[in-house]
Amino acid sequence: MKAILYCELPYSYEILYPLYKTGLQRGYEQLWYIPQTIQSQLDPDPEITISISMQELSDFRADVILVPTNSIPHYLRGLKVQVFHGLAGEKKGHFRIRHYFDLYLTQGPYFTKKFNKLAKKYKDFSVVETGWSKLDSFFNVREIQKIKETYFPELKDYKDTVIYAPTFSPSLTSAKDLLPELQKLTKDEDLFLFIKFHDKMNRDMMNSYRKSFAGKKNVKIYDQKNISSLLIVSDYIISDTSSIVYEFVLLNKPALSYRSRSKNIKWLNIYNAADLITAFRKIREQDEFEIKRKETISEYHPYTDGRSSERMWNAIEDYINLHGVPEKRNLSFYRKQKVYSLHGKIDK
Numbered sequence: 001m002k003a004i005l006y007c008e009l010p011y012s013y014e015i016l017y018p019l020y021k022t023g024l025q026r027g028y029e030q031l032w033y034i035p036q037t038i039q040s041q042l043d044p045d046p047e048i049t050i051s052i053s054m055q056e057l058s059d060f061r062a063d064v065i066l067v068p069t070n071s072i073p074h075y076l077r078g079l080k081v082q083v084f085h086g087l088a089g090e091k092k093g094h095f096r097i098r099h100y101f102d103l104y105l106t107q108g109p110y111f112t113k114k115f116n117k118l119a120k121k122y123k124d125f126s127v128v129e130t131g132w133s134k135l136d137s138f139f140n141v142r143e144i145q146k147i148k149e150t151y152f153p154e155l156k157d158y159k160d161t162v163i164y165a166p167t168f169s170p171s172l173t174s175a176k177d178l179l180p181e182l183q184k185l186t187k188d189e190d191l192f193l194f195i196k197f198h199d200k201m202n203r204d205m206m207n208s209y210r211k212s213f214a215g216k217k218n219v220k221i222y223d224q225k226n227i228s229s230l231l232i233v234s235d236y237i238i239s240d241t242s243s244i245v246y247e248f249v250l251l252n253k254p255a256l257s258y259r260s261r262s263k264n265i266k267w268l269n270i271y272n273a274a275d276l277i278t279a280f281r282k283i284r285e286q287d288e289f290e291i292k293r294k295e296t297i298s299e300y301h302p303y304t305d306g307r308s309s310e311r312m313w314n315a316i317e318d319y320i321n322l323h324g325v326p327e328k329r330n331l332s333f334y335r336k337q338k339v340y341s342l343h344g345k346i347d348k
């Protein structure tokens with residue numbers, strides 16, 4: 001099996017890396033696509049093979065291409081597989097069919113049902129429920145303990161750890177409204193706060209946070225791209241309309257959101273920034289949403305064995321054994337031109 005791991009944006013790396021590790025165990029030949037523009041933002045495994053060239057990807061003649069983002073050049077050989085970059089099904093475009101993919105590997109029943117309906121409508125892709133590769137490490141007890149001891153030894157001095165992870169969209173982000181309230185929250189010396197911004201967060205807003213929390217011993221702005229470690233070591237999350245809330249809830253831990261537009265809220269959601277402190281005290285003292293969280297887990301990602309990457313590769317092998325390897329993907333004239341404008345053409 002020859003595979004391309006299509007890492008077009010920084011957040012894609014931690015989604016694809018568990019698949020890469022499983023692929024290594026199976027003896028697959030794997031090539032990473034990581035553009036130069038984002039390589040400086042990552043700390044990739046030095047053992048991986050990286051390409052920055054569409055021509056090189058084409059010459060590689062892959063059997064499969066794993067893609068967490070929304071598109072992939074149609075002219076590349078290989079089964080084009082959508083592995084998804086988040087769990088917020090209510091966000092614009094999550095269920096939009098752009099016709100780039102042959103196979104959708106869904107995270108849980110909520111997503112599977114919707115994509116199966118779309119598959120029946122369009123009749124040009126398949127859907128298999130496998131769980132999500134990014135979450136494999138979330139359920140590995142040994143890895144969790146190693147992360148705590150190796151990367152976050154300072155947390156042993158605090159009773160509770162909180163991650164604040166707002167989305168970047170100007171119409172959805174809580175960053176501006178919650179800054180004063182988070183300053184009040186961190187006066188609690190038993191609490192450690194991680195702040196993790198989205199890659200696309202407004203730079204001025206990020207700088208405001210850096211200035212506001214400069215010198216605070218119990219606050220750390222986390223600039224590394226791998227957010228999974230923070231989710232694993234944190235006891236609570238504060239956010240807004242971000243898919244990161246779903247990832248945290250799937251760990252069966254309390255969440256607090258500000259003006260979330262989710263259609264499936266199974267956590268405490270507030271609409272007034274001034275209520276943040278009171279709301280946080282509430283979820284800290286009494287976990288009223290455990291039953292509802294379990295409902296979310298059963299619908300969004302019921303797989304807690306840490307083996308979703310294995311199921312994903314199994315689904316890919318089954319598809320190729322049944323249908324063979326596609327040489328290319330047929331697209332509309334408009335989408336082909338969009339691909340050419342973004343990635344250029346290649347020599348065949």
